[in-house]
Amino acid sequence: xxxxxxxxxxxxxxxxxxxxxxxxxxxxxxxxxxxxxxxxxxxxxxxxxxxxxxxxxxxxxxxxxxxxxxxxxxxxxxxxxxxxxxxxxxxxxxxxxxxxxxxxxxxxxxxxxxxxxxxxxxxxxxxxxxxxxxxxxxxxxx
Numbered sequence: 554x555x556x557x558x559x560x561x562x563x564x565x566x567x568x569x570x571x572x573x574x575x576x577x578x579x580x581x582x583x584x585x586x587x588x589x590x591x592x593x594x595x596x597x598x599x600x601x602x603x604x605x606x607x608x609x610x611x612x613x614x615x616x617x618x619x620x621x622x623x624x625x626x627x628x629x630x631x632x633x634x635x636x637x638x639x640x641x642x643x644x645x646x647x648x649x650x651x652x653x654x655x656x657x658x659x660x661x662x663x664x665x666x667x668x669x670x671x672x673x674x675x676x677x678x679x680x681x682x683x684x685x686x687x688x689x690x691x692x693x694x695x
Contacts, residue, residue, distance in 0.1 A: 555684050557694060562593025570596035603679040606670040614643045614656060616670070619679055619693065623666065632663045640686050640693060653685040658693070 557564040565573075577588045604624035608616045616639045626632055641657040661670075674682070686693055 555680060555687065557597065559595060562590065562595065564595045564597050566599050567596040570594060599680060600676050603676045603683065605673050605679045606666065607672050607674055608639075608670045609672070610641075614641050615674075615682075616641050616659065616661070617674065617679065617682055618661065618666065618670065619683055624673065627666070627670070630667055632666060635663050636660050637663075637666065638693070640682060640691070642682055642685070653682050655686045655689040655691060658686075658691060 554566055554569055573588065573591070573594065577591050580586050580588060601621050603619055604621040605617050605619045606623055606627055607618075610616060618637050618639045620637060622633045623637060637660070639659050639661045640655065641659055642653045643656055644651050645654055673679075683693060
């Protein structure tokens with residue numbers, strides 16, 4: 554679960570928010586108290602936030618743009634902005650599992666996205682990629 558910092562507090566996945574909200578309502582109903590700073594929480598939908606387009610490079614790296622606007626408008630050939638930032642990641646495979654390693658953040662033009670970004674990864678995989686980059690100190694959504 555990725556928690557994103559917002560100007561007013563934190564944003565968490567909608568399922569987690571729903572669990573906390575139910576717990577908060579029970580506390581209010583039965584004990585007349587509320588979870589502290591609950592009003593500073595907001596929710597996001599992972600299936601919208603982590604929509605993406607990707608490009609596999611010849612050196613084994615993956616360039617990913619996590620942006621629902623790009624993923625939604627990609628098929629039209631026209632994107633809302635002229636340039637986007639993409640994460641360049643490499644998947645290191647271990648004996649039992651694999652993990653994503655952050656390499657760089659690059660700027661990609663609209664025309665390059667239309668020409669060479671031809672696939673996407675699952676929502677769960679995109680979330681793992683963003684989480685790996687956050688652990689390296691990258692602020693992708695800023």
